[in-house]
Amino acid sequence: MxxxxxxxxxxxxxxxxxxxxxxxxxxxxxxxxxxxxxxxxxxxxxxxxxxxxxxxxxxxxxxxxxxxxxxxxxxxxxxxxxxxxxxxxxxxxDTPSAMIQALEHLVSLGHHSVCYVSGPPKSWSNSMRWKIFEDDSRQRGLETHRIGPFVPKTTSGAAAADAAVRTGATACIVFNDLLAIGMLQRFRERGIRVPEDISIVGCDDIFGADFCHPPLTTIAxxxxxxxxxxxxxxxxxxxxxxxxxxxxxxxxxxxxxxxxxxxxxxxxxxx
Incomplete structure (x- = not known):
């Protein structure tokens, strides 16, 4: 097989x-x-x-x-x-229901401007996550942004982090954990504090997601x-x-x- x-x-x-x-x-x-x-x-x-x-x-x-x-x-x-x-x-x-959970979590923390950090353009799950993100954010009256697409690797994190900062969003939901971890590294280099200045949610709960600094909130x-x-x-x-x-x-x-x-x-x- x-x-x-x-x-x-x-x-x-x-x-x-x-x-x-x-x-x-x-x-x-x-x-x-x-x-x-x-x-x-x-x-x-x-x-x-x-x-x-x-x-x-x-x-x-x-x-x-x-x-x-x-x-x-x-x-x-x-x-x-x-x-x-x-x-x-x-x-x-079932990432759609998890996207709703992530947005509920961020809203409970007072976030009103949220950015979706997009993965590969040909990814079906990426398209579905954005659709749910967009629909649920609209129902909640949130200001939304979308950046990308980005290759879902840590090496793309720097570009994604810089683009996220330019949106002015206070929180990001990221296509996968590798990309999110790369963003954490870039924020640290720029002196942007996580989560004090910006919150990050990853997806997949890969091995190591709880070892990074700070440990990554993620969809499992x-x-x-x-x-x-x-x-x-x-x-x-x-x-x-x-x-x-x-x-x-x-x-x-x-x-x-x-x-x-x-x-x-x-x-x-x-x-």
Whole structure:
């Protein structure tokens, strides 16, 4: 079985890879791991080249277009993770409800101007997070900003932090933890205090998110379980023994883990 991920160096995918490997091993399959380097072209090329050698595919955070994904799902067994599809079975990490939790948290701290720090333009989860962010912020009467897109790595954090400061927002919700950690480093270099001057919320709760300074408030989910469920859904397409677990959609719950990177809005403290 082939597991395709956009960035093998991103700790978010470590638990997905562990979950898929353990489940595949228990079922008697070997896992083939492919890093598509955030490229839809590389992902599609890998799918085409491995069509005959792999029994099935798990696409984590696929960067394929809807049309491309529908085409490949019609010709080979596959399951997506964090990428909704009209045809392919999907495991979705419920970031929409977590975005609402994050906004509720920031509003409770007195923040009225919030910035969304965007990830890859071809990321389905990035689009969904922005939609929920925008809709919920409008209902709450918040001033909103969007910056990016940024490559979801710590090295993009400096540019993201500088852009966030220019918006005047007192809080940021960031596409992923790596980008958020890079922003924390840049704020520290500029003498901007977190959370006294600006609050930061990440997403994924990767290993190390609680080790940075300050520890990162972030959206957490059962990522390894998502990998296991994806394998079960894929096996149900291949083997009648697993037909009882056949389903088209599985939703993984999320929750906000509050740490030291979020605090009262500056105007509240000064007032």
């Amino acid at each position: 082939a597991v395709l991920v956009p960035d093998i160096t991103n700790p978010f995918y470590f638990d997905i890879i562990r979950g898929t490997q353990n489940q595949l091993k228990a079922a008697g399959y070997t896992q083939l791991l492919v890093d598509t380097e955030e490229s839809a072209e590389m992902e599609l090329d890998a799918l085409q080249k491995m069509r005959k050698s792999a029994d099935g595919f798990i696409l984590a955070a696929s960067r394929l277009s809807d049309e491309q994904l529908d085409n490949v799902s019609g010709s080979q067994p596959l399951v997506t993770i964090n990428r909704a599809s009209a045809n392919a079975p999907t495991v979705v990490i 989910s059962p990522i390894e379980q998502a990998g296991r469920v994806a394998v079960s859904m894929l096996l149900s397409q291949l083997n009648p023994i697993y037909s009882g677990s056949s389903r088209k959609l599985a939703v993984m719950p999320t929750h906000l883990t509050v740490r030291g990177s979020t605090g009262p809005a500056p105007d509240r403290k000064s007032g």
